[in-house]
Structures are given as structure tokens and as C-alpha cells.
Amino acid sequence: MASLAGFGKLHDVLGLFMERFRILGGYAALAENPESAATVAADFLRQHGSRTVFISKLPTGLTQPLEKKLKEMGLQVYSYDSSEDPVHVVKMVDAGISTAAAAVAETGTLVEVAFDDVERLVSSLPKTYVCFVNGSTVVKSVYMTSGLLRSAMERDRVSVTFISGPSRSGDIEQRLVLGIHGPHHVLSVVCSWL
Amino acid sequence: MRKASELHHVLSEKVAAVLPKSEWRKYLREALFRTLDKRSEAIQLMAHDFEKFRHDARRVKAHAVNNLDKLLQQFIQNCEKRGAKVYLAKDAEEACRIVYRIAEEKNARLITKSKSMTTEEIGLNQFLEKHELKVVDTDLGELIVQLAGERPFHLVYPAVHKTRQDVAELFSREAGRKLSDDIGELMNFAREYLREKFLTADLAITGVNIAIAETGTVIVETNEGNDRLGNIPAKTYIAVMGMEKLVEKIEDALKLIVAHPVSSTGQWLTNYVSFLSGRTPLAGRAEEREMHIVIIDNGRSAMRDDPVFREALYCIRCGACMNICPTYSSLGGHVFGHIYTGPIGIPWTAFVHGLEKAAEFAPLCISCGLCREICPTIIDMPYMIAEVKHRYIQKGGQMFVNKVVESYETAYRVGSKFPRLFNHLISSTTTRFLMEKFLGIERRRTLPKVAAKPLDKLLLGKVVENGADALFFADFFARYLRPDIGAKAVDALIHAGYRVSLPPQRSSGYPYFAYGDLDKARKQAEYNVRNLSKALSDGAVIVSIEPTATYTLKHLYPKLLNHIPEAEKVSEATTSLTMLLHTLTKDGKLEAKPVIEGRAAVHVPCHERAFNSCREVVALLESAGIEATVVETGTCCGMAGTFGMKHGVLGYELSNVVGEELFNRMKASSCSYVVSTSSVCKIHISDGTSLPVYHPLETLEFTAPRKR
Numbered sequence: 001m002a003s004l005a006g007f008g009k010l011h012d013v014l015g016l017f018m019e020r021f022r023i024l025g026g027y028a029a030l031a032e033n034p035e036s037a038a039t040v041a042a043d044f045l046r047q048h049g050s051r052t053v054f055i056s057k058l059p060t061g062l063t064q065p066l067e068k069k070l071k072e073m074g075l076q077v078y079s080y081d082s083s084e085d086p087v088h089v090v091k092m093v094d095a096g097i098s099t100a101a102a103a104v105a106e107t108g109t110l111v112e113v114a115f116d117d118v119e120r121l122v123s124s125l126p127k128t129y130v131c132f133v134n135g136s137t138v139v140k141s142v143y144m145t146s147g148l149l150r151s152a153m154e155r156d157r158v159s160v161t162f163i164s165g166p167s168r169s170g171d172i173e174q175r176l177v178l179g180i181h182g183p184h185h186v187l188s189v190v191c192s193w194l
Numbered sequence: 195m196r197k198a199s200e201l202h203h204v205l206s207e208k209v210a211a212v213l214p215k216s217e218w219r220k221y222l223r224e225a226l227f228r229t230l231d232k233r234s235e236a237i238q239l240m241a242h243d244f245e246k247f248r249h250d251a252r253r254v255k256a257h258a259v260n261n262l263d264k265l266l267q268q269f270i271q272n273c274e275k276r277g278a279k280v281y282l283a284k285d286a287e288e289a290c291r292i293v294y295r296i297a298e299e300k301n302a303r304l305i306t307k308s309k310s311m312t313t314e315e316i317g318l319n320q321f322l323e324k325h326e327l328k329v330v331d332t333d334l335g336e337l338i339v340q341l342a343g344e345r346p347f348h349l350v351y352p353a354v355h356k357t358r359q360d361v362a363e364l365f366s367r368e369a370g371r372k373l374s375d376d377i378g379e380l381m382n383f384a385r386e387y388l389r390e391k392f393l394t395a396d397l398a399i400t401g402v403n404i405a406i407a408e409t410g411t412v413i414v415e416t417n418e419g420n421d422r423l424g425n426i427p428a429k430t431y432i433a434v435m436g437m438e439k440l441v442e443k444i445e446d447a448l449k450l451i452v453a454h455p456v457s458s459t460g461q462w463l464t465n466y467v468s469f470l471s472g473r474t475p476l477a478g479r480a481e482e483r484e485m486h487i488v489i490i491d492n493g494r495s496a497m498r499d500d501p502v503f504r505e506a507l508y509c510i511r512c513g514a515c516m517n518i519c520p521t522y523s524s525l526g527g528h529v530f531g532h533i534y535t536g537p538i539g540i541p542w543t544a545f546v547h548g549l550e551k552a553a554e555f556a557p558l559c560i561s562c563g564l565c566r567e568i569c570p571t572i573i574d575m576p577y578m579i580a581e582v583k584h585r586y587i588q589k590g591g592q593m594f595v596n597k598v599v600e601s602y603e604t605a606y607r608v609g610s611k612f613p614r615l616f617n618h619l620i621s622s623t624t625t626r627f628l629m630e631k632f633l634g635i636e637r638r639r640t641l642p643k644v645a646a647k648p649l650d651k652l653l654l655g656k657v658v659e660n661g662a663d664a665l666f667f668a669d670f671f672a673r674y675l676r677p678d679i680g681a682k683a684v685d686a687l688i689h690a691g692y693r694v695s696l697p698p699q700r701s702s703g704y705p706y707f708a709y710g711d712l713d714k715a716r717k718q719a720e721y722n723v724r725n726l727s728k729a730l731s732d733g734a735v736i737v738s739i740e741p742t743a744t745y746t747l748k749h750l751y752p753k754l755l756n757h758i759p760e761a762e763k764v765s766e767a768t769t770s771l772t773m774l775l776h777t778l779t780k781d782g783k784l785e786a787k788p789v790i791e792g793r794a795a796v797h798v799p800c801h802e803r804a805f806n807s808c809r810e811v812v813a814l815l816e817s818a819g820i821e822a823t824v825v826e827t828g829t830c831c832g833m834a835g836t837f838g839m840k841h842g843v844l845g846y847e848l849s850n851v852v853g854e855e856l857f858n859r860m861k862a863s864s865c866s867y868v869v870s871t872s873s874v875c876k877i878h879i880s881d882g883t884s885l886p887v888y889h890p891l892e893t894l895e896f897t898a899p900r901k902r
Contacts, residue, residue: 020462024465080477085477086476086477087393087426087427087476091389091393104463106239106240106462107240107462107463108462109463114474115474115475116474116475116476116477116478117426117474117475117476117477118476118477120422120426120474121426121427121476124419124422124423124426125423142448142451142452142463143445143448143449143452145448146444146445146448149444149469150409150444152471153409153411153444153469153471155471156275156276156277156472157276157277157471157472157473157474157475157480158471158472158474159468159469159470159471159474160468160469160471161422161466161467161468161469162451162463162466162467163465163466164461164462164463164464164465164466165465166465167417167418167419167465167466168417168418168465169334169335169381169417169418170351170417170459171333171334171335171338171351171352171353171354172334172338172353172356172358172361172377172380172381173221173225173357173358173377174225174228174229174351174354175377177377177378177381179381179385180334180381180384180385180418180419180420181332181385181388181389181392181418181419181420181423182418182419182422182423182466
């Protein structure tokens with residue numbers, strides 16, 4: 001796994017994001033190139049027993065190495081096919097993979113910008129979820145996302161979601177349980193080469 | 195409108211049914227106090243300057259409420275541009291009909307709903323079920339209360355009153371098989387059970403946490419992600435929101451999405467915060483994917499137009515006020531609430547469900563003021579609650595016992611003419627029996643004795659008529675009960691170089707406020723403000739040995755008197771005596787020595803918290819070499835002025851239940867005595883712990899600094 005050394009000022013923000021994301025019950029890793037990102041993601045899926053995975057949009061240059069790696073490991077890979085009902089497909093898979101538009105360090109938050117709800121399905125339905133995020137888009141505080149939100153909301157229809165770790169509930173005796181509705185295991189891979 | 199005595203009877207029965215459940219109460223308190231601890235941690239991390247954070251959040255809400263009509267228009271236009279259909283409902287009935295009509299048009303049979311207090315407020319589930327639609331609450335807590343056939347217990351934790359065993363029983367019934375009480379297993383059942391509903395529902399409904407006018411966006415916050423699983427697969431999505439959820443800009447919304455979790459559950463951010471701007475297509479298909487937004491008034495316009503209640507609309511529904519509320523944490527939301535529970539539930543209920551409904555549980559507010567201190571938008575709930583009580587009294591009348599305890603000053607004034615006789619009477623078993631029977635004063639409660647020598651006599655030759663730079667506000671405590679402590683405070687100030695005066699005054703009148711007799715409270719305020727402001731020269735301070743008196747002068751009088759300049763002047767000059775004495779000792783203008791040996795457990799009276807002066811009490815004692823430790827629960831001791839003096843469950847018994855945890859901690863502290871600035875908390879703690887309780891000034895001797 002890559003180290004944060006040599007990232008200058010970004011070091012603090014990326015380190016903080018990964019630390020906070022882990023505190024929230026998620027997993028976080030730094031990848032220096034598409035191959036290492038693919039390896040981290042595939043290993044994570046294997047560790048959590050995923051056999052089927054739905055891939056939504058990916059960062060540039062990652063699709064090929066990731067699909068290759070996943071297939072090598074014997075995972076069945078699905079991606080969006082307009083002939084099928086996406087709900088039907090995504091509900092069957094063990095894991096989902098997509099990309100966040102940004103992340104917030106202080107709160108350990110991934111910022112998902114979806115112009116189509118398939119994106120949201122992928123991060124909502126499967127038990128395991130992997131999200132790639134461009135390291136240069138990680139900002140320190142929630143308040144720094146206003147520009148991104150404003151620009152996304154210029155589109156007629158858009159859903160932006162701040163995702164901070166796995167789905168959780170404290171509704172029974174206020175004891176925290178993860179994965180109540182959405183994903184139980186969530187990995188964010190910070191892509192430093194982008 | 196039912197009479198006060200009828201409501202009192204109903205409420206007493208509800209309280210009496212809950213008070214014996216000590217194990218359940220322990221569980222509830224631990225849950226709420228744990229939340230408060232997490233909240234403090236989150237504030238450290240996310241809002242270092244919490245006062246600024248609170249003022250920023252308040253400004254956002256105030257701006258939106260001040261411009262509500264304009265923002266509403268802007269929001270509707272922007273939503274419609276995105277293809278959403280927007281409806282305005284003037285009341286609960288109309289809102290339910292709108293939702294039902296949409297469901298009927300879509301031929302919907304199964305509806306999923308994610309947690310929404312607004313839909314609880316309008317009784318949407320019941321309405322739809324009456325029309326044979328199946329509604330499934332998908333938030334785990336909401337599902338639990340739905341299966342139990344109950345209403346939410348708490349704004350944020352709807353099922354906080356249910357143990358895992360309770361939940362296992364409910365879920366087993368639904369599953370048709372025996373489930374264990376393992377929380378993981380229960381959660382897995384809920385996941386599978388709801389998953390099927392999400393994927394087959396015809397229609398999804400969510401509440402709305404925030405709506406942004408400039409973009410036409412609704413924001414839904416959930417930790418479980420159930421809102422997403424509801425509204426992604428369903429063809430038709432309905433967002434139901436109160437009109438007060440509007441803010442103007444994205445930046446305003448970002449402030450609130452941080453304020454919600456920090457103040458509520460102590461999280462940095464809610465797990466899933468969805469900004470929904472129009473209905474996004476699914477797999478490129480936008481047709482048949484509809485978004486409907488139902489905006490509800492249901493009393494909110496009336497709230498906005500009422501100068502006292504306008505700021506109730508600033509509520510961000512974090513529930514912090516109920517977590518800290520001493521009676522809520524003893525009784526829970528099914529007693530302390532209707533649909534909206536806890537302190538903020540009282541003004542909200544008055545407007546959305548009617549004054550009488552609010553009056554049914556308003557007496558559970560004991561006016562400790564902690565809700566205002568914790569509120570992230572600084573809503574003056576104590577004042578609004580007093581106003582609810584006041585408005586109800588005009589129609590339903592005042593309870594006789596409240597009139598009795600309000601007039602305690604008159605009784606002690608008369609008693610001070612014959613102190614021996616008076617003290618003998620209030621100690622006599624027969625008198626106390628008669629007082630309980632005919633006046634409603636609890637016979638087991640220790641009543642304070644009247645002093646033999648009045649304050650005026652003790653201060654003869656010490657106070658000045660004019661040109662004082664410190665005004666002493668004696669209040670009831672120093673005037674009738676402990677003039678010796680009052681005189682000690684005046685002596686200390688004189689040692690520090692102050693010229694002190696004792697202007698004409700009456701007691702603060704706080705009990706009038708607490709019981710909603712605002713006209714009487716106002717008269718008392720007018721008298722005191724007139725005399726204090728006349729005697730107040732530039733730079734002079736006003737002090738009192740009683741924190742409730744200081745709190746009243748500082749925070750209550752300006753509002754009661756519509757912020758007239760004299761009241762503001764008095765408020766400005768009022769300061770905490772213990773803070774002042776600490777500063778004087780720190781600056782070398784006064785020296786303090788201990789007069790009592792042993793370790794002190796310092797109690798923090800609620801009205802002392804408003805001055806944040808608890809550290810100064812400890813520092814003052816420590817400066818004299820006394821070992822002092824704060825022993826507290828973070829909430830009220832339960833005495834609440836005269837509340838704990840009243841006979842019955844809505845008085846003495848409830849006050850003891852509220853105080854039990856504090857008493858246990860005091861006794862376990864192995865301190866030799868307790869220090870409290872409040873005269874009435876002192877009685878309660880002494881009764882509850884059998885420990886000696888002193889005012890800090892009783893433990894210290896002040897002298898002028900020795901000349902070097």
C-alpha cells in the first residue's frame with residue numbers, strides 16, 4: 001500500500017480523511033496507480049467474501065486493470081446494461097463499485113454526485129461497497145463543498161449524497177450496529193495518481 | 195377547554211404509572227446521558243467556538259423565517275423547473291389528502307416511509323391505513339414503534355425506551371419464529387424484512403431535514419440509508435416537509451447539516467445526507483419517475499406571526515433539549531409529550547395540535563432553563579413554555595397549589611414579624627399535615643426557617659444611599675432566610691473597596707414565571723427594574739447570593755418588559771457574585787480563608803450554568819485552600835424552586851426521582867459536605883443526601899488584603 005510521504009500539504013488532508021473514515025467503521029487505502037488501486041479493491045472484495053460485483057463509473061484508466069484483476073480472482077463482474085432492470089441486477093450482487101466526486105477529510109465523508117440513480121443503487125444496496133476518490137478532490141471541511149454542490153445542482157436533475165462510512169443504526173439500546181440497510185463493509189480508495 | 199385540575203389529574207396518573215419503573219429509568223437516563231457525552235466530544239472536534247456555531251445556526255434559521263414567503267416562492271419555482279410537483283397544505287387533513295390522492299392516482303398499495311416527524315404530526319400513517327394502504331416505516335426505530343403500535347418516544351431516538359428483549363418479542367411476532375435478543379440478529383431480520391418492502395413498494399415517502407430555496411433542493415438525512423433504499427427503486431417519491439425547513443442558500447444548508455448531528459447524536463455528520471434536486475432518472479429512464487413535494491403549514495404561519503413563538507421555528511429537531519431535560523429523562527416522551535416531545539414539544543404542540551394538548555404536559559417543565567442553554571439555535575424554550583402556561587391559565591385557570599407556592603414571599607414576610615412562632619409552626623407535624631391537606635405543600639419536605647434578624651438590620655451603617663458601585667439584590671433568600679450570608683457578601687464587597695447599596699426591591703418573582711403567571715411576574719419585574727435602574731450609576735454592578743435571582747435580572751426581565759432600556763441596563767449590570775468574588779481574590783483585592791474543614795462536593799445549580807460560573811465557584815473555594823470537586827449529572831437536581839415543595843407526583847415525588855442520580859453521586863463522592871449557591875437546591879440535596887449543604891460564602895471568610 002502506498003504511503004502518504006511526499007504529498008506535501010495534501011498529506012494532512014488525505015491522512016485526516018482516511019483516519020476519520022476508519023473511525024466511522026470504514027476501510028481506507030491510498031493507491032499510487034491504477035494497478036495498486038485494482039489490487040486493493042479486489043483484495044477487499046475477496047476478504048469480505050464477494051463473488052459478484054457491479055461496477056459503475058470508474059476513474060480514468062482503472063476499468064481495464066480492475067476488471068482484469070477481479071476476473072482473475074474469479075469474481076463475476078456486472079456493469080450497466082440498458083436491457084436489464086438495474087434494480088434486479090444490483091440487488092443480486094454482493095458488492096458495488098463506484099467513484100466519488102470528492103471527499104471531506106474532517107468528517108470522513110465521500111461525496112457522491114449522481115445524475116442517474118444507478119450510481120446511488122450501487123452505493124446503497126450491496127453488502128459491500130468500494131468507492132474510488134481522486135486524492136486532489138479531498139477537501140478539509142464540509143463547508144468547502146459548496147462550490148461542487150452549486151455546480152452539480154446546475155443540472156436539472158441530480159442527487160448528491162454525503163456518505164460517511166457504512167450504514168449504521170443505534171436504535172436498539174443505542175448500541176451501534178453497521179450495515180442495517182446499506183453497505184456493511186465500505187472501502188474508500190484514495191487515488192493519488194489522478 | 196378542560197380545567198387545570200382535570201389536566202393535572204390526568205398528568206398525575208401518567209406520571210404515577212412511570213415513577214415506579216426505576217430500572218427502566220436508569221436505562222433511559224444512561225442512554226440520554228451517553229448521547230450528551232458524545233455531543234460534547236463532537237463539539238470539541240467540529241465546533242470549537244460553540245457560541246459562534248450556535249449563533250451562526252440561529253442566524254441561518256432567523257433569516258429563513260424572516261423571509262419565509264419569498265423563499266417559499268423561490269423554492270417552488272426552482273423545484274417546478276426541475277420537474278417536481280409542489281403542493282401547499284394549510285393543515286394536516288389537507289396534507290394527508292394530497293398524499294392519498296397521489297397514491298390513489300398511482301394505484302399504490304405498499305408505501306415505504308423513512309423517519310419523518312412531520313408525517314407523525316399530521317397522522318399520515320393512520321390516514322393512509324384508514325384508506326387501506328399499507329405503510330411501512332423503514333427506520334429501525336420507527337419500525338419498532340410502529341410494530342408496537344406506539345408513537346415515537348423521542349425526536350431522534352423513537353424507540354429509545356425499548357430494550358433488546360422488547361424488540362426481540364416484536365420482531366419474533368412479525369417473523370413468525372423466535373428471534374434471540376442479539377442486536378446483530380435483530381438487525382439482520384430488519385434488513386431482510388425491509389429489503390423486500392423497499393424493492394416492491396409502489397411509492398416512497400420521506401421527510402425533509404432542510405430545503406434549499408436557491409436551488410430547489412430537498413435534503414434528507416439518515417444514518418441507516420433507508421431514505422435512499424426507499425426512493426431509488428420506487429417510481430413515485432413524495433417528500434413531506436414543514437415550511438420551516440427552508441433555508442436560502444447551499445451555505446446555509448451546510449451549516450445545518452453539521453449542526454444536526456453534532457447537537458443531536460454527537461456525530462460529525464449524519465451517515466447519509468442526500469441533496470435531491472429533481473428526480474434523477476434510473477438507468478437513463480426519467481419517465482414515470484415522479485417527485486412530489488408537499489409543504490405543510492399546519493400552524494407554522496401562526497407561529498411565525500406570534501412574536502413569542504416565532505423562534506420555535508428555528509428548531510432543527512436535534513432533540514438535545516429533551517436529552518438534558520431533567521423531567522423528560524425521568525419520564526420519557528410518552529408522558530412528556532404528545533407527538534412532539536420534550537421542552538420544544540410544548541410550544542410546537544400548542545400550535546400544531548392545540549393549546550390544551552400542550553397544557554396537558556406543560557407542567558412537566560420545571561423552568562430550570564437548561565434547554566435554552568443547550569439549544570443549538572438558542573431558542574428561549576423556557577419563556578415560550580411559560581407563555582403556553584400563561585395562555586392556558588386564561589382559559590383553564592391556575593392550580594390552587596401553584597397560587598400557594600407563588601405567594602411564599604407574603605407568608606415569609608408575615609412570618610418574619612414573628613419568627614419564633616412561624617418557625618415553630620412550619621416544624622409542627624400537625625401544621626404540616628394541615629398544610630399538605632389544604633395547601634398542597636408536601637409535609638416531608640423541609641421548609642426553610644425564617645431568620646430572627648432581618649437583612650436591613652444587619653446592614654445598618656454598612657450600605658450607602660447614593661453613589662454605590664455595587665447594588666445588592668437580596669431576593670427572598672438573603673432577605674428572609676439567611677440575611678447573615680447576604681451580609682457576608684456585602685462585607686466581602688466592602689473589603690474589596692466597593693460602596694454597596696440595598697435599593698428598594700421585592701423578590702425576583704421567578705415562581706410566577708415558572709407557573710405561567712406572567713402578569714404577576716411582569717409587575718414584579720417592573721418594580722425591581724424601576725428601583726434598581728434608578729440606583730444604578732455608571733459602571734456599577736448588581737449582585738445577588740441566589741443564582742435564580744441573578745438569572746432573572748439578567749435574562750428574564752428584559753424579555754418580560756419588552757426590552758425597555760431600564761431592563762437592559764439592569765441586565766447589563768448584573769453579574770454572578772461568585773464570579774466577581776473569584777476575580778477580586780485573583781486580583782488580590784480580597785482574601786479568602788476557609789471556615790469549614792473537609793472536602794467540598796460542588797453542586798452546579800441550573801441558573802448558575804447560564805453564567806458558566808461553575809469553574810469560578812470551584813476556583814474561589816480552592817483559592818482559600820478548600821479541596822473542591824464538581825459532582826453533577828449535567829442536569830437539574832429536581833427541586834426547581836418551589837416545584838419540589840408541592841405534594842404529590844407532580845412535585846415532591848418527581849423531584850426526588852429527578853434528584854436520585856445526583857444524590858447517589860454526592861454520597862459516593864466521599865466529600866464531607868456539599869456547596870451550592872442555590873437556597874432551594876440546598877434544601878433538596880440536604881433532604882436527599884443527609885449531607886450538610888452550605889452556600890460557598892458560609893465556607894469562607896473574606897478579609898481585605900493585608901498591606902505589604
